[in-house]
Amino acid sequence: MNESSDNAAAPESGEVGLVEPHDFVSAEPFTFDCGQSIPGFTLRYETYGRLNDRRDNAILVCHALSGDHHAAGIHSLRDRKTGWWNNIIGPGKALDTTKYFVICTNCLGGCQGSTGPMSTDPTTGRPYGMTFPALTIRDMVRADKRLLDHLGITRLHAAIGGSMGGMRVLQFGIEYPDFVERMLPMATTARENAQAIAFNAVGREAIMQDPEWHGGDYAAGGGPRVGLAIARMMAHITYVSDQSMDRKFGRRKREAADAGPAGQFEVESYLQHQGQSFINRFDANTYLYITRALDHFDLAGTYGSLEKAFEPVKARTLCVAFTSDWLFPSDQNRAFVLALLRSGKSASYAELTTDLGHDSFLLESPALYDLVRSFLAA
Amino acid sequence: MNESSDNAAAPESGEVGLVEPHDFVSAEPFTFDCGQSIPGFTLRYETYGRLNDRRDNAILVCHALSGDHHAAGIHSLRDRKTGWWNNIIGPGKALDTTKYFVICTNCLGGCQGSTGPMSTDPTTGRPYGMTFPALTIRDMVRADKRLLDHLGITRLHAAIGGSMGGMRVLQFGIEYPDFVERMLPMATTARENAQAIAFNAVGREAIMQDPEWHGGDYAAGGGPRVGLAIARMMAHITYVSDQSMDRKFGRRKREAADAGPAGQFEVESYLQHQGQSFINRFDANTYLYITRALDHFDLAGTYGSLEKAFEPVKARTLCVAFTSDWLFPSDQNRAFVLALLRSGKSASYAELTTDLGHDSFLLESPALYDLVRSFLAA
Numbered sequence: 001m002n003e004s005s006d007n008a009a010a011p012e013s014g015e016v017g018l019v020e021p022h023d024f025v026s027a028e029p030f031t032f033d034c035g036q037s038i039p040g041f042t043l044r045y046e047t048y049g050r051l052n053d054r055r056d057n058a059i060l061v062c063h064a065l066s067g068d069h070h071a072a073g074i075h076s077l078r079d080r081k082t083g084w085w086n087n088i089i090g091p092g093k094a095l096d097t098t099k100y101f102v103i104c105t106n107c108l109g110g111c112q113g114s115t116g117p118m119s120t121d122p123t124t125g126r127p128y129g130m131t132f133p134a135l136t137i138r139d140m141v142r143a144d145k146r147l148l149d150h151l152g153i154t155r156l157h158a159a160i161g162g163s164m165g166g167m168r169v170l171q172f173g174i175e176y177p178d179f180v181e182r183m184l185p186m187a188t189t190a191r192e193n194a195q196a197i198a199f200n201a202v203g204r205e206a207i208m209q210d211p212e213w214h215g216g217d218y219a220a221g222g223g224p225r226v227g228l229a230i231a232r233m234m235a236h237i238t239y240v241s242d243q244s245m246d247r248k249f250g251r252r253k254r255e256a257a258d259a260g261p262a263g264q265f266e267v268e269s270y271l272q273h274q275g276q277s278f279i280n281r282f283d284a285n286t287y288l289y290i291t292r293a294l295d296h297f298d299l300a301g302t303y304g305s306l307e308k309a310f311e312p313v314k315a316r317t318l319c320v321a322f323t324s325d326w327l328f329p330s331d332q333n334r335a336f337v338l339a340l341l342r343s344g345k346s347a348s349y350a351e352l353t354t355d356l357g358h359d360s361f362l363l364e365s366p367a368l369y370d371l372v373r374s375f376l377a378a
Numbered sequence: 379m380n381e382s383s384d385n386a387a388a389p390e391s392g393e394v395g396l397v398e399p400h401d402f403v404s405a406e407p408f409t410f411d412c413g414q415s416i417p418g419f420t421l422r423y424e425t426y427g428r429l430n431d432r433r434d435n436a437i438l439v440c441h442a443l444s445g446d447h448h449a450a451g452i453h454s455l456r457d458r459k460t461g462w463w464n465n466i467i468g469p470g471k472a473l474d475t476t477k478y479f480v481i482c483t484n485c486l487g488g489c490q491g492s493t494g495p496m497s498t499d500p501t502t503g504r505p506y507g508m509t510f511p512a513l514t515i516r517d518m519v520r521a522d523k524r525l526l527d528h529l530g531i532t533r534l535h536a537a538i539g540g541s542m543g544g545m546r547v548l549q550f551g552i553e554y555p556d557f558v559e560r561m562l563p564m565a566t567t568a569r570e571n572a573q574a575i576a577f578n579a580v581g582r583e584a585i586m587q588d589p590e591w592h593g594g595d596y597a598a599g600g601g602p603r604v605g606l607a608i609a610r611m612m613a614h615i616t617y618v619s620d621q622s623m624d625r626k627f628g629r630r631k632r633e634a635a636d637a638g639p640a641g642q643f644e645v646e647s648y649l650q651h652q653g654q655s656f657i658n659r660f661d662a663n664t665y666l667y668i669t670r671a672l673d674h675f676d677l678a679g680t681y682g683s684l685e686k687a688f689e690p691v692k693a694r695t696l697c698v699a700f701t702s703d704w705l706f707p708s709d710q711n712r713a714f715v716l717a718l719l720r721s722g723k724s725a726s727y728a729e730l731t732t733d734l735g736h737d738s739f740l741l742e743s744p745a746l747y748d749l750v751r752s753f754l755a756a
Contacts, residue, residue, distance in 0.1 A: 194623035194645045195615060201646040202611045205653070206584060209604040226587040233580045234612055237573060242704075245572035251676060265673065267572045268579040275583070295643065298629060326620075 016048045016090045016097055019073035019083070021113065024147045030108075036133035039122055043147050044113025045069045045105040048089055049097035051153070058153045059095060059376070060144065061085065061104040062161030062168035065290055066232075066282060068112035071104035072097075087364055094369040100157060100376070107168070108143035109135040109290055111283035118220055118283045130216035135289045137164070137297045141171045145179070158376055159315075160184035162361030163328065164290070166319075167297050170336065174299070177312040184372065186320040186361040189332040190306055190339070191298040196327055199238055200291040203231030207284045216285045228284040229275030236274045241324040241357035299336070306339030313340065317347040318375040320368060322360040348375075394426045394468045394475055397451035397461070399491065402525045408486075414511035417500055421525050422491025423447045423483040426467055427475030429531070436531045437473060437754070438522065439463065439482040440539030440546035443668055444610075444660060446490035449482035450475075465742055472747040478535060478754070485546070486521035487513040487667045495663035496598055508594035513667045515542070515675045519549045523557070536754055537693075538562035540739030541706065542668070544697075545675050548714065552677070555690040562750065564698040564739040567710040568684055568717070569676040574705055577616055578669040581609030585662045594663050606662040607653030614652045619702040619735035677714070684717030691718065695725040696753040698746060700738035726753075 024043045031037045046069050051058060061071050063084070072089035074082055083104075089095040095102050106114040109132070117132040133139075148156070159169040159180050166188025173183045189196075207213055210227030218224070237245075249267040303309035317340055321333035330351050340347035350371050354360045361368070402421045409415040424447050429436060439449050441462070450467035452460055461482075467473040473480050484492040487510070495510040511517075526534070537547040537558055544566025551561045567574075585591055588605030596602070615623075627645040681687035695718055699711035708729050718725035728749050732738045739746070 191629065193620060194627045194629065194643075195620045197629070197643050198615050198623060198645050198649055199612075201643065201649055202608060202615070204646075205611060205650065206608045209608065211589065211604075226589075230580060230584045230587065230608060233583060234577075237576050237580070242571060242573045242707075245576060249572045251569065251572065251575070251679065263674070265572075265575050265579065267576050268582075271576055271579055272583065296641070301629065329620075 014090050014092050015082075015086075016073035018077070019046050019048065019070075019075065021046050021069055021075075023113065024150055026143070026146045026150075028146075030143065032133040032139050033136040034134040038115070038133065041108060041115035041143060042113070042119075043105045043108065043115070043143060044110075045103060045147060046071065046073075046083070047104075048072050048102040049100050051101040051151070055152060055154055057099060057157055058101045058103060058148070058151075058155075059157050060148065060159045060172070061089070061095070061102055062144075062159060062165035062172075063104065063107065064161070064163035064165050065235075065294065066278070067165070068110060069104050069106040069114075070112070072102070085362065088369060088372065094372040094376075095160070096373075103148070103151070103153075105144050105147060107140040107290070109140065109286060109293065111286040112281075116283070117216065117285035117289055127217075127220075129285060132285070132289060135293045137167045137171045137293050138175060140293070141168055141175055144168075144172070145176060148179075154179075156180050156182075158182035158184055160186075160372070162186040163188055163358065164294055167294070170299065171297075173313045173315040173317070174303075174309055177314040180315040182375065183313075183315045183317040184320070184375065185317070185333075187322055187325050187328055187333070187358055188319075189328040190309075190336040191300060192295055192328070193332070196238075197295045199235060200295050203235055204288055204291060206230040206234075207288060213284065216288070218284075220283075224284045225279045228279045228282065228287060231287060232278040232282075233271040233275040236271060238327045239357060239359045241326065241355055243324065243355040244357055306336055307343045310336075310340050310343040310345060313343070313345050317345065318371065319347070319349050320361070320371060321349070321351045322356070322358070323351060323353045324355045325358040325360065327358040392468050392470050393460075393464075394451035396455070397424050397426065397448075397453065399424050399447055399453075401491065402528055404521070404524045404528075406524075408521065410511040410517050411514040412512040416493070416511065419486060419493035419521060420491070420497075421483045421486065421493070421521060423481060423525060424449065424451075424461070425482075426450050426480040427478050429479040429529070433530060433532055435477060435535055436479045436481060436526070436529075436533075437535050438526065438537045438550070439467070439473070439480055440522075440537060440543035440550075441482065441485065442539070442541035442543050443613075443672065444656070445543070446488060447482050447484040447492075448490075450480070462740065466747060466750065472750040472754075473538070474751075481526070481529070481531075483522050483525060485518040485668070487518065487664060487671065489661035489664040494661070495594065495667055496661050505598075507663060510663070510667060513671045515545045515549045515671050516553060518671070519546055519553055522546075522550070523554060526557075532557075534558050534560075536560035536562055538564075538750070539566075540564035541566055541736065542672055545672070548677065549675075551691045551693045551695070552681075552687055555692040558693040560753065561691075561693045561695040562698070562753065563695070563711075563714075565700055565703050565706055565711070565736055566697075567706040568687070568714040569678060570673055570706070571710070574616075575673045577613060578673050581613055582666050582669060584608040584612075585666060591662065594666070602662045603657045606657045606660065606665060607650075609665060610656040610660075611649040611653040614649060616705045617735060617737040619704065619733055621702065621733040622735055684714055685721045688714075688718050688721040688723060691721070691723050693723075694756075695723065696749065697725070697727050698739070698749060699727070699729045700734070700736070701729060701731045702733045703736040703738065705736040
């Protein structure tokens with residue numbers, strides 16, 4: 001087998017290849033925006049490329065709601081799936097790991113190794129569950145900063161991310177203005193509108209009304225699997241577009257035998273598959289906490305206005321929006337770029353024409369790669 | 379109290395006032411499109427106005443997914459809510475009950491008095507549940523026709539309805555070309571795209587994965603109430619628009635005390651209320667059957683092409699679409715009007731500018747009333 005040949009472990013050209021996650025343990029207490037504290041926390045993270053001697057080539061990649069620290073490469077040679085942003089991270093890619101030291105964490109509150117609701121509360125010896133403090137985007141950012149300090153990074157060449165990742169990017173630039181040279185938020189918003197909150201609310205309701213939720217007190221691997229799957233199926237519709245679903249599935253039935261009025265459509269079994277694979281990798285309580293963090297993120301509300309929020313920012317910003325994104329539509333992206341400009345900041349805005357919807361930022365896009373590459377090099 | 383005064387029962391000007399539902403029992407077997415039969419069925423219906431001597435003033439009103447036979451007026455003087463289309467039906471209104479004899483049925487498969495999954499199967503003495511035959515829009519139309527025959531109606535002045543009601547209107551015109559003089563479909567489609575199917579699919583999944591569903595075998599008033607509420611909450615988002623939700627709720631919190639990151643938004647409790655009030659009036663199995671009927675409605679697929687589907691049509695058509703309807707967008711409405719025109723039929727199309735979304739056809743709209751009024755008079 002080629003896989004077991006001598007040079008199999010060497011990354012192919014353009015691939016970061018085998019990577020290993022690390023755990024950063026912060027033993028200092030952490031106080032959330034809500035005022036509650038935890039005695040310390042763990043962040044799971046991965047890095048790609050090497051920190052240079054001037055320590056000025058670090059790029060923080062911020063994942064979205066359902067993402068994690070595994071942004072690129074593979075964990076074993078048997079892995080069929082690479083990290084979630086493998087198309088943009090690697091030697092010679094837009095986030096060029098021969099130039100940049102790329103860091104990706106699982107956010108605070110997450111369920112892929114970082115401290116979150118399913119972690120053990122050291123004061124009780126039991127999982128936090130719903131006693132985990134209410135979480136904000138700013139909490140995530142301040143936790144990430146501890147890791148970056150620990151890694152000896154004194155300045156980020158850039159912070160980049162789409163959707164919730166974009167919110168984290170904006171919050172990072174506001175919270176640590178001297179630390180962030182470039183912000184690259186994509187397909188995001190400075191605050192959700194009522195429709196986006198509504199979709200998250202229905203997802204939370206599906207989880208919390210599931211009789212297996214038990215107020216958030218369930219065993220790992222158990223819990224409200226049905227509710228979480230429903231939440232994910234619904235949310236998935238908002239991540240893509242009408243046109244892309246129509247192109248991919250149209251009205252095709254699963255089998256010719258299903259042609260009758262009780263038959264199942266391909267799009268139905270596809271969504272069921274999305275729901276099922278999600279519950280095998282994601283925790284329902286984390287879903288509740290993170291969607292609440294998304295819904296409550298509101299820069300204008302928190303700081304008085306967008307302009308006031310952006311006052312401290314020193315970073316240059318490139319925002320990339322996508323024409324068919326109906327979850328965080330391009331006008332919401334444009335709105336915060338205009339506020340940055342009104343605040344006298346260096347900011348630019350690109351709108352890519354695509355019919356692939358919100359998730360466009362995750363997909364193959366030479367136009368996106370070019371934008372990112374030149375912005376990082378400038 | 380005014381309500382108990384002598385003339386309280388007399389309808390106010392413009393109101394149909396007190397109405398009484400009737401049951402039509404068809405004792406003849408009915409064979410569904412799927413090939414299965416039931417020994418007979420009941421349709422609950424209401425009528426407003428009087429059939430004239432020439433029997434040529436009847437208008438059939440076709441309800442949408444969650445509607446019923448109670449389209450106008452009140453059932454008792456204590457009723458705070460009128461029928462679902464009271465704003466368009468009544469003396470002097472667009473469906474003028476001093477001129478027209480307006481009929482509205484609860485569709486076959488429904489749960490408001492017509493025969494559907496919760497009805498008793500006379501061969502077993504138990505509710506049909508999921509043994510109820512798979513249902514199509516054409517089945518609903520053929521059942522309605524039996525009632526119209528029974529009422530001695532030989533020709534409909536018009537068939538009118540929005541959303542699923544619009545599908546029923548189109549199917550009526552195709553199935554009974556000599557019977558229908560005018561078709562008034564609104565906010566509808568000749569076939570759903572993948573996104574609309576996807577939303578219905580998630581709703582069905584929420585119902586069928588609810589442990590209380592029991593394969594559709596549950597007692598009346600029980601069953602998958604959680605799943606049905608989730609399905610309704612999600613569907614409700616698709617009935618309105620981004621803009622209208624933002625105007626109505628924005629990001630307002632329920633109480634000032636809820637301002638923290640765990641606080642609840644007004645739109646959340648609104649949707650919960652939508653879900654809760656729905657489960658008190660609607661049956662989950664009917665929801666499954668009717669959404670399947672919606673998803674499988676496909677005139678082009680069934681007849682070979684839209685043009686072939688419309689070949690027999692003799693009715694004149696006015697289709698009304700709404701700019702902010704993203705469930706059955708205006709281009710889907712326009713598509714079947716163009717096909718009618720290509721088939722040499724008399725058809726016109728009006729697109730009303732509104733930001734209220736799919737449910738616009740149900741809402742106060744003088745522009746809509748004018749269109750309907752003139753089309754019916756022409």
